[in-house]
Amino acid sequence: MDTGVLNLAWCQGYDGTTLTFLEPNVVAYQCGRNLKTISKDGKHGVFTFKGSSVGPMAVHKINKHIAIAEYGEDPSIYVYAYPTYAEVSVLEGGAELAFRKIVFSESDYLVSISDVPSFNLILWNYLEGTKLTSVAISPDPLNTVSFNVTNWRQICVMTNTNITIWNIEQCNTKFVLLPQKIAIPSTNREGNSATGKDDGDRPATKMSKYAVEVPDSSVAGLVGEDTDKLESIRDVVEHMKPVSIAWLPTGDFIVGCEGGQLFKVDSEESSTKVLYYPPDPEENDAYDRGLTRGETDMPVTESSTLMLPPGSLQSIAVNVTGLYAGGKDGVVRFLSIGGEEVTLIYKIEVEHPISTLAFSPNYQTVVWGSPTGLIQSCLCSDKNAVTTLASMHHGNVVGVGGLAIGSECSVSLRQDGLVQIWKTVDGTFMSEIHIGEPGETLCCSRLAQYAAVGSAKGNLCFIDLTNPQKPRLIMRHRLFKKPISHMVFNGDAGTLLFATAGDNHIFLIDARPTSSFNILGFVTVTGTVQALATIVKDETTKLVVACKSQANLPGSNILHRFNFTEDLIRDIRFYYKSPMCDIDENASCALKLGLRHAIHGLAVGEGETLFALSASTKRLLRFTMPVYEKDKNWKKSDLLLASEVEFPGQDLADGNLALSYHHKWLLSYSPAGTVKIAPIGALERTATFTPHEYREGGVKSVAFSDDCQYILSCGYDGIVSCYHWNHLKSKPGSSNSYKARRDRDMDFVARENQKLSEFAEWSQKFPSNRRASEIEMERKARIDEAKQAAQDNDEIYVSPPPSPRLNATWLEQREIDALRQENQQYSSVKHDLRTQIRDIRKTIQEMMAQNRDLPDIEKLGRHEFDLDLEEQNRLQAEGDAEIQRVREDIEFENLAKLYLREKIKEECWDKMKVKGRALQAFNSSLEVSNFPLRERPLEVVNEIKTIETRRRIEMREAEARKQLAELQAKPGTREEEGEGEDSEESNKEHPSISGSLGAQYGGGNKLFYSQFDLHTREQKVSQIVLLEDAIHRIKVTFNKEFDEVFAKKEQEIAKVKEKNKRITKIVNDLSLDDSVTEPSMSVAEKPEMLLEVADSEIKVEKYLTPEQRKQQEEEARLEEERLARERGDNARERALDMMMGGVLEIKKEDELKKDVPKPAFMLTKKEEEYNEEEQKLFKEYQKKCQELNEEREKFRKQLETELRKLQATIQENMQAFDDALNTLFLHKIQVMMVIYQEELKILRLRFAMLLQEEIEIREKDILVTLKHKNHIKQLASEAVTETRKNVEHFRGEYDNLQAEDKYLDKAFRREFNDVSALLVDLLYKQFKRRPRILKYRAVETPGVKNQNPFSDRPPSSLTASHVKAQVTQGLDELDKMTNAPDGTDKHVWERLCRLRRTKVESEHLLKQKANILAEMQAFLQKRQEEEDRLKQETDELGQLLTRLKEDEQRFILNLEVQLLLKQGQIEVDAGPFIRDYRDSVLVHRSVVEDLNSTIKQLGESKIASMVESKDFRKGIIQLEWEHKKMSMQMEDLENKMKDIQFIKVTREIQAYLQEDDYESKKATEIATLEQTITLLKKHHEKHVAQKTKLIKELNKGYKMRGANNKKLDTELQDLNVVVNERRHIENINMENRDDGGAERRYQEIVQRRKLVDLAKAQAQEVAVLRAEVERLRMRTFPALVQVER
Secondary structure, eight states: OTTEEEEEEEEEOOOSOOOEEEETTEEEEEETTEEEEEETTSOEEEEEOOSSSEEEEEEETTTTEEEEEEOSSSOOEEEEETTTTEEEEEEOSSOSSOEEEEEEOSSSEEEEEEOTTOOEEEEEETTTTEEEEEEEOOOSOEEEEEEOSSOTTEEEEEESSOEEEEEEEEETTEEEEEEEEEOOOBSOTTOOOOOSOOOSOSOOSSSSSOOOOOOHHHHTTOOGGGGGHHHHHHOOSOBOOEEEEEEOTTSOEEEEETTSOEEEEETTTTEEEEEEOOOOTTTOOTGGGTOOTTOOSSOOOTTTSOOOOTTTTSEEEEOSSOEEEEOTTSEEEEEEOSSSSOEEEEEEEOOSOOOEEEEOTTSSEEEEEOTTSEEEEEETTEEEEEEEEEEOOOOOEEEEEEOOTTOOEEEEEETTSEEEEEETTTOOEEEEEEOSSOEEEEEEOSSSSEEEEEETTSEEEEEEOSSTTSOEEEEEEEOOSSOOOEEEEOTTTOOEEEEEOSSSEEEEEEOOGGGTTOEEEEEEOSSEEEEEEEEEETTEEEEEEEEESSTTSSSEEEEEEEEEOHHHHHTGGGGBSSTTOBBOTTTTTOEEEEEEEEEEEEEEETTTEEEEEETTTOOEEEEEOOOOOTTOOOOTTTTEEOOSEEEOOOSSSSOEEEEOTTSOEEEEEOTTSOEEEEETTOTTSOEEEOOSOGGGTOEEEEEEOTTSSEEEEEETTSOEEEEEEEESSOOOHHHHHHHHHHHHHHHHHHHHHHHHHHSOOOOOOOSOSSOHHHHHHHHHHHHHHHHHHHHHTTOOOOOOOOOOOTTOOHHHHHHHHHHHHHHHHTHHHHHHHHHHHHHHHHHHHHHHHHHHHSOTTTOOOGGGGOSOHHHHHHHHHHHHHHHHHHHHHHHHHHHHHHHHHHHHHIIIIITEEEOOOEEEOSSSOOEEEOOOEEOOOHHHHHHHHHHHHHHHHHHHHHHHHHHHHHHHSOOOOHHHHHHHHHHHHHTSOOHHHHTSOGGGGTOOOTTOOOTTSOOSHHHHHHHHHHHHHHHHHHHHHHHHHHHHHHHHHHHHHHHHHHHHHHHHHHHHHHTOOOOOOOOOOOTTTOGGGGGSOOGGGOOSOOOOOHHHHHHHHHHHHHHHHHHHHHTSOOHHHHHHHHHHTTOSSOOHHHHHHSOOOOOTHHHHSOGGGOOHHHHHHHHHHHHHHHHHHHHHHHHHHHHHHHHHHHHHHHHHHHHHHHHHHHHHHHHHHHHHHHHHHHHHHHHHHHHHHHHHHHHHHHHHHHHHHHHHHHHHHHHHHHHHHHHHHHHHHHHHHHHHHHHHHHHHHHTHHHHTTTSOHHHHHHHHHHHHOOOOOOOOOOOOOTTSOOOOTTTTSOOHHHHHHHHHHHHHHHHHHHTSGGGSOTTOOHHHHHHHHHHHHHHHHHHHHHHHHHHHHHHHHHHHHHHHHHHHHHHHHHHHHHHHHHHHHHHHHHHHHSOOOOOOOOGGGOOSOOOSSSOOOTTOOOOOHHHHHHHHHHHHHHHHHHHHHHHHHHHHHHHHHHHHHHHHHHHHHHHHHHHHHHHHHTOOOOHHHHHHHHOSOHHHHHHHHHHHHHHHHHHHHHHHHHHHHHHHHHHHHHHHHHHHHHHHHHHHHHHHHHHHHHHHHHHHHHHHHHHHSOOHHHHHHHHHHHHHHHHHHHHHHHHHHHHHHHHHHHHHHHHHSOOOOOOOO
């Protein structure tokens, strides 16, 4: 520790942050809290910021300066110079806690934006370290902040919803920032017109021409600055979301949006122009068809040439040829933006999302970066020249470590399972390998060059790193089902590896490759494992485990210690407690210890010393563990450890510890991001470094290299850092011991590495692609089938030996092996048990078969045969528990419904003073309901009383004032008093003026205000309360009438029921089938019936508890006993039957129902056998029967008459009620009309109050705005005054400087009075000479096109430095002695040179002052214009306030009243919904009646004149009709005469006219034609016969020709053979024959062809000439046109 310091050696990681060129070949970016540089030749550099915490960074690519902002309380910005990293300046006081963004301009300025709590934009001169100005901005998240490349006085601040250009105005040393808002276009390509304006649907304040218009902000109740938010709230149009910006040489800039849109912003006019819209998804579904990004399967047209998907414009940059764009789709596109449309020139498929894009200073190279860790560059002139500068696969790093002796590499593990190998010395990337699953922890061996990786799926992977360029996965163990959380080797030995997943199992693995990484066993601990630590002493490995017994504890509270000796490891199979390979606690000397304080982290030192971090105080604690003694009785106090000493620890909890391999350094780290390292002997002396930021999560893991000269760390920011010890003076302590150990262990390491290289690469073979669960289900199904088959065949089924699952863990495999051994050991016992079970099953099945045949009374239940009573009881208990759960759920649900019912009943029934009900008619569907009324609260009643009292006082006061005024006036006569009384009666308001008929329906009140007196707000409020009370009284009055009709209906129903009883008796007596109508009240009439549930409404069986069922049975038994007693000997009923026939009263209808008893002889004799007495009795019997029938018929007619009368009475009563209900219905319509009239008045009053409130809000808003404008105006006036003073002061300085400059010119001759006049003139000419200054141009590479779009407009800093350098160089050239005139002495020339330099400096200073003065005057002019504008705005606001007050007074006085007029008195046209009265006039009725009478008189006179005119007109029309009729007849006759004259006489007509018998002639002609037809038919048949004969002859000839053709075909084949033979012979002869003749013939053919072509051409030429001659000849001939007649 005392021999050196820790410096950052390297760091690796890139998450897509901004890339910037420091030099043409060097790219810089922020890497964690460091600045990383990468050159094209592969060299990496890193600069570590020494501050406490790092915020944003910025790079000035022209001045090569780097700005780094702090993060913390009162942060500063440090500016460094590249490449020396010397501090240039420190900018202080720019923020309170942090900076959001810092950006350099192209000159000497820097802008910073502070974070919470104050969001300020600050402009700095970073070279001088001074703050120029600041302004508050919106706290919205920033996308980009950038300076205008060609004008540093413009700063663009862009968020997702806003674009603001801040213009910098300067007055000497005073700077002002003024905002300029840019409207973002909408995503709708139809147009970008402004939205959210007033829709005009809201009605005016009054239906008259005196309307008061108020803005929507006043309607919304907004005042002051809140009014500006209304438009943004109402703007429902979706706007583009800008994400990137690129400045153009013209000062404009292009904005790329999230949705793929591209638009251009004019920074001067604040206007936008959309350059590109992406196609709609409906128009282009190329992505849905799986096509490449940016491509389409449609033909390339103007509309489909370019397609920018959403997210493709995350970063854009411009060069002289076009626009480069990169985005999330992983494509770099080069676009042309010069024409009317944006076109795609080419694209580069990167296949990684792109977050940043930048050009080199000479714009020859473009570089882009990806959040995945990729950095690439490309030459702008060659799209194929893509170079990968870095590919780091960004992701969360979960572990780091250094490899064993002999390797100079380090290893890092990312969360996605990627293992990366780095060179420890300089961080060079070597290689990478993926383990195929997410990684969780990493541990590097000290024994051999391999790494152990614990995965998130519980696998332990071993990676061979003997060849760092080609790592291999050589072994994989499935240990857990959960992620492996902790792994550690046994100290410096590295022969054992301990792994745990955080549960209570810790596996012990042999870490030697020569032992094939065997799993030795596991030990068990209490709680969840939080940390592991080991140490090796005397060939004994001590393992200490920190555990947490409860999940809510802040840290570990239990320690377990285990000792693993060499003998134990060698013979470990003898120390297993079970076949599961769990190691015996006694053999491992297990000891469980408690802690007084919860701890984090763990490290074991020499001498039974423990180190840990306190969970509460975060300090470093040291413990001493007790020495293990066998068979010792431990006391509780001995097993409870307390810290001995405390040392400085970490700032945040949840830290960890690491001990160096030589046990001399202790290292601690935590989420605070700091790493502290201290020597074991002096833990209070610590060295601290911060590799990672606590804002990103701090440090995840730290590890030492093998020689402890490097410290590796990884954090939650995805960065891997490496720190190196730079020794100040050589002390051979640790290095010598390391060299000695390395020499001693090299042979052992080489042997283990050799074994590593012999391992084959791991490749796990799966039998199929199916899931393990599917295979397990199939296996279970096969076992069930085999078991069922064995039972069917009455065989003993033996379960197959268990097989491990597809992804079985090591413990599951051991468990299966143990089961197999157990099956083999107890196979005979299991066979006997299975045999006994089979026999028992048979016996039970026989008993069940016998039980099925028994009578029902003797049968046993199915459950009686269950031998497993415990299982039966368990299932019964589960069923009862489920029933109880369902019952409880139903009860809770019913309870909730009951609560809801009670709440509804309370609100809608109990609180109603008058319950809502309806009345329904008997014979129609008419229904009339009452007005439900709540009980008016006491506050409302008191308010009504208060207002009535106040109103009475007002009326008495008005009456007293009127009487007082009358007393003061002159008394009049009695007649005048009488006239006054009449006038008072006439002054009472008519219903048409009051606006409603409420007084006629119980709503009258003499306390009402007149509609023409409602001016103040208090009067309107009082009127509203009185009107609401009137509505209540109207409803109460109607409800009384309703109750009367309701009582009437109840009476009618009662009467009908009484009559229905008699009707029922009559119907029964008459034995009729007629049904009796029984009227009743419905639910609408008696809503309380809804609250009572009848038993008939319940459709399900009622559930009864056992107690209720028992009580119900008891009640039924008692009822049966009572009925049995009543059915016994009842003396009363028996006496009634004997004495009076069972009735107390004899009724006529009952007597009529009895038949006449027959005499006894009629039952035994026939009618012929009767004697005289019997015949006499028989006649009497017949007479009585006849009389009985007549009495019965008479009684029946009486009943029918009574029935009809009762039914008619019922119908009349019901109809009378229906008529009364109809009258009530009409009355309710009138009442509702009156209520609506009163409510309309209330709504009008409330609307007027609302408008008055809006006017007041508008007035308040104007006052606030006016106050704000006055304040700004005052500030502007002060600024103008101050600026004017500064300008005058500066003008004085400028005039003085100008006078001094003129004085230098005038004093020239006095300076050289010692030389001749001629020489003075020559010297003066030299004095006036100035260096020639060339215009600055960018340095161009020969043969390479200039790609810099800003080369013609260089930054002001470069131009100034260029001018200064040229002036200095030119003066040096002019100061040479060779330019001196002849005869000039040296000292005279030197004096001239000094004077000329002074003059040049004065002129340069004067020019600068002139520019500054011009800027100050322009600044003053703008401030003056601003003051004038503010003055004009305040004047306009004052005038607006005056007009608003006038409108308010007019609104208060110009009242809107409600009038009640008859329909005939309204003569305004009805609109689509209601009439519009704004352009109407109210006139008196008499005016209309007088006008109507006048109109009637005029109408009658007009009608009389119209009748007279009608009669006269009738005669005229009749004469005209006669004349027209005769004219038409004459025209018809003339047409007939013309037809006769012009008819054409044909031969037919002549023949008809000449022949006497025309019909006979026609008959003769027809007969002749028929004879001709017959003759033609004969000739046709003869001709057909001839043709048929000819066809037969032709067919015969055809057959003969066919035979001849076959013969000729045979001859032709023979001739073909002969011809082929001759051709073959001729071909052979041609080879020996001279071809001169053929060539000659060919030339003749060619010549002939040419001559023919020439002849054709000449013939065509002759034809053309002949045609031309003919044309010329025709021109000389006269044209004779024939005239048609």
